[in-house]
Amino acid sequence: MTLRVLIVDDEPIIVQGLKETVPWDQINAEVVGEAYDGEEAIEILQETEVDVILSDVKMPVMDGLKLREWVYKNAPGIETVMVSGYEEFEYAQRALRLGVKDYLLKPVDIEELMVLVQKISNERRHDLEKECRQHLQRLLTDTVLDHEMDGEDRRFTCLEGKHLLLLGSEMQQYHEKTENLNPEQEQELKQRWKAALENELNSQDMISASFFSDQNRLITLCLAENDDKEKEHFLQVQKGLEKKAGISCFLCMTAVELSQDLKSGYQELLHGLDGYPFQPEPVYWSSEVGDSSCSFSCEEEVRHVFQLEADDTAEAAEKLFLKFSDCRYTAGAICMAISSVEHSLLEGFPKAVRFEFLMGVNPTVYNSYDQLKNLFLKDLSSYFSFQQRAAHEGSRWLIKKAVSYIQKYYAEDLKAGEVAGIIHVSPNHFSQLIKQETGKHFNEFLHEVRLEQAKKLLKETSCRVFEIAERVGYREYKYFVHIFKKSTTLTPTQYRNLVHAHGGHERNPYEERERM
Numbered sequence: 001m002t003l004r005v006l007i008v009d010d011e012p013i014i015v016q017g018l019k020e021t022v023p024w025d026q027i028n029a030e031v032v033g034e035a036y037d038g039e040e041a042i043e044i045l046q047e048t049e050v051d052v053i054l055s056d057v058k059m060p061v062m063d064g065l066k067l068r069e070w071v072y073k074n075a076p077g078i079e080t081v082m083v084s085g086y087e088e089f090e091y092a093q094r095a096l097r098l099g100v101k102d103y104l105l106k107p108v109d110i111e112e113l114m115v116l117v118q119k120i121s122n123e124r125r126h127d128l129e130k131e132c133r134q135h136l137q138r139l140l141t142d143t144v145l146d147h148e149m150d151g152e153d154r155r156f157t158c159l160e161g162k163h164l165l166l167l168g169s170e171m172q173q174y175h176e177k178t179e180n181l182n183p184e185q186e187q188e189l190k191q192r193w194k195a196a197l198e199n200e201l202n203s204q205d206m207i208s209a210s211f212f213s214d215q216n217r218l219i220t221l222c223l224a225e226n227d228d229k230e231k232e233h234f235l236q237v238q239k240g241l242e243k244k245a246g247i248s249c250f251l252c253m254t255a256v257e258l259s260q261d262l263k264s265g266y267q268e269l270l271h272g273l274d275g276y277p278f279q280p281e282p283v284y285w286s287s288e289v290g291d292s293s294c295s296f297s298c299e300e301e302v303r304h305v306f307q308l309e310a311d312d313t314a315e316a317a318e319k320l321f322l323k324f325s326d327c328r329y330t331a332g333a334i335c336m337a338i339s340s341v342e343h344s345l346l347e348g349f350p351k352a353v354r355f356e357f358l359m360g361v362n363p364t365v366y367n368s369y370d371q372l373k374n375l376f377l378k379d380l381s382s383y384f385s386f387q388q389r390a391a392h393e394g395s396r397w398l399i400k401k402a403v404s405y406i407q408k409y410y411a412e413d414l415k416a417g418e419v420a421g422i423i424h425v426s427p428n429h430f431s432q433l434i435k436q437e438t439g440k441h442f443n444e445f446l447h448e449v450r451l452e453q454a455k456k457l458l459k460e461t462s463c464r465v466f467e468i469a470e471r472v473g474y475r476e477y478k479y480f481v482h483i484f485k486k487s488t489t490l491t492p493t494q495y496r497n498l499v500h501a502h503g504g505h506e507r508n509p510y511e512e513r514e515r516m
Contacts, residue, residue, distance in 0.1 A: 003029035008055040038062025057084035137209035140221040167220040174216040196245035200237040250282040274330040331363035
């Protein structure tokens, strides 16, 4: 930021001397105007952007104090430095009451003036950075929380002409670093991470504001003077974080424009962050992340590992996660696939096994294939331990799951081998289990389930008998009637008439036959 200076003095030689003698460029300042009285200075102020006025006190037409009064009322953001002699100390007192930044005595000491201007420049830079940071924080918060932003929210003067960049960071091995910390210590770690990141960005001449969008995801909106920020700059930021704060992170960047929709840039950044597990480097642009190819049946592969013997699962899990990597699966997609399979495995037994993925795994906390694989192996171990416990308890959990499956899919063309596969046992073992549990063979039990549902439909609906037969799983009407009569001694139509004749209450068919 270059400080813009206006020199005001009624003596041209002093104006020229200050303009040419002071090495303004060394203190990052430039003279943007010269005036010889207060009124002329006001004309310049109304047409030119000025940060500092260097003004004499005594001048014709309008003196320095009158000029300061005008600035105080109309342009309070402009700093004023007054210059005068010893005999005008009263003027100095009045000037200070009007908010004059400082008062220099003639002849002006060049070094003293340079120190003063540099101080003003530093203060203005600090104030401007503070203002920019506040605006960045507002923009970032509204973007992440998906708040609506009106036009005024976008017209921040200090951001105009600057280059914006969204930066997402996640800490590597976050779970391992925080599992033994209490909530206060974890929060302290995250604040140290946030402060260290913003300090490193500041060392790269970038003002920034940050917001935690998830437990281990820090979103940062950066403001840069120019757009020549190469990946090397952010590699230095990443290395600085690790070296100075002991925090190892990966960084993903997305360049955005204030005039464009920040929310679309934010969505692009999230896509980039999700791609970290298959990125070769810890620092990358979101544009480097493509789509996952999803070239294999993810859930079927996961289910296959659960169906293996316990000794074979470690190698199978290793191969599975290599496939995840080759197909560029995100951590979130992996968590969804594994939890879906685990849910189906425990259908009807929700509290039987404590699966990590089923309880909910945050993919920003477990953001690498290795971490997810270790959790998967842990769930596999829990599953096989549960199977062993169940085997010692007479395998009742297996048959309960089989019975639950039959009661759910009775209307389909079920075979004993299919149900045996669902509980991962051989057909012969399944036949033994269902006989032990129900006292019936598979086909007998399936008929019983179907006929109970058929009775319900005969009692509660007006559907025709052949429609009911199809709905409960019998494709041949005559076979349905045969099975129904064999079980109840009545045809379906006789059963319906009998039930309706007694107000919808089922009677013993043998008693009815005796009365007939």
